[in-house]
Amino acid sequence: KQEVTQIPAALSVPEGENLVLNCSFTDSAIYNLQWFRQDPGKGLTSLLLIQSSQREQTSGRLNASLDKSSGRSTLYIAASQPGDSATYLCAGRNYGQNFVFGPGTRLSVLP
Amino acid sequence: KAGVTQTPRYLIKTRGQQVTLSCSPISGHRSVSWYQQTPGQGLQFLFEYFSETQRNKGNFPGRFSGRQFSNSRSEMNVSTLELGDSALYLCASSLSDPRDTLYEQYFGPGTRLTVT
Numbered sequence: 001k002q003e004v005t006q007i008p009a010a011l012s013v014p015e016g017e018n019l020v021l022n023c024s025f026t027d028s029a030i031y032n033l034q035w036f037r038q039d040p041g042k043g044l045t046s047l048l049l050i051q052s053s054q055r056e057q058t059s060g061r062l063n064a065s066l067d068k069s070s071g072r073s074t075l076y077i078a079a080s081q082p083g084d085s086a087t088y089l090c091a092g093r094n095y096g097q098n099f100v101f102g103p104g105t106r107l108s109v110l111p
Numbered sequence: 112k113a114g115v116t117q118t119p120r121y122l123i124k125t126r127g128q129q130v131t132l133s134c135s136p137i138s139g140h141r142s143v144s145w146y147q148q149t150p151g152q153g154l155q156f157l158f159e160y161f162s163e164t165q166r167n168k169g170n171f172p173g174r175f176s177g178r179q180f181s182n183s184r185s186e187m188n189v190s191t192l193e194l195g196d197s198a199l200y201l202c203a204s205s206l207s208d209p210r211d212t213l214y215e216q217y218f219g220p221g222t223r224l225t226v227t
Contacts, residue, residue: 031212032212032213032214032215034215034216036218041199041223042220042221043115043201043218043219043220043221044201044203044216044218046215046216046217046218049213049215051212051213052212053212089154091154091216093214095210096167096209096210097167098144098156098159098167098169098209099144099156099216100156101146101153101154101155102153103153104153
């Protein structure tokens with residue numbers, strides 16, 4: 001059964017800094033992995049989807065990578081802004097199974 | 112294009128009652144999934160439907176049930192509510208079949224259920 005963890009649980013950085021959020025999964029037969037952000041009390045916003053055949057995906061200041069052999073995905077945020085403050089969640093899925101979510105990383109970007 | 116909509120947004124119920132939550136997916140999407148989010152347990156999977164068929168079910172008691180209609184709209188029902196059912200219930204839709212690697216979920220704003 002797939003298990004997903006995220007480190008760190010919380011992160012506080014000054015505006016403008018580049019940062020990396022980590023996501024680890026136990027089953028390397030992962031089918032796809034999706035990154036989301038969640039603002040307090042709100043639903044999840046999809047950021048990036050990485051299919052199992054891909055190594056990375058990019059959208060604007062965001063870049064997500066997937067390394068199935070090491071069981072890791074990273075979300076890189078360039079030139080962070082206060083508006084990036086949110087909880088970031090990753091979710092992995094194996095074939096025929098549901099998405100399994102990590103606990104999230106709570107990011108605060110200080111002006 | 113309108114996003115995923117969930118109704119109602121907020122709900123207060125009493126222990127022992129039952130509740131029905133509704134989810135309308137993005138137009139054209141045929142997959143709908145439901146999740147329960149609590150501070151202690153995080154996001155936990157409830158059900159997944161594709162073209163009216165339940166494809167996956169999470170590890171929740173039988174009090175939790177769901178269904179999907181021919182127009183892809185979905186409902187979930189919780190009977191005999193318990194205090195521990197208080198949570199944010201999130202619905203997500205996808206254009207793709209759940210077995211497709213392009214399966215990407217788009218979430219609604221959620222229904223906040225409080226059980227007193």
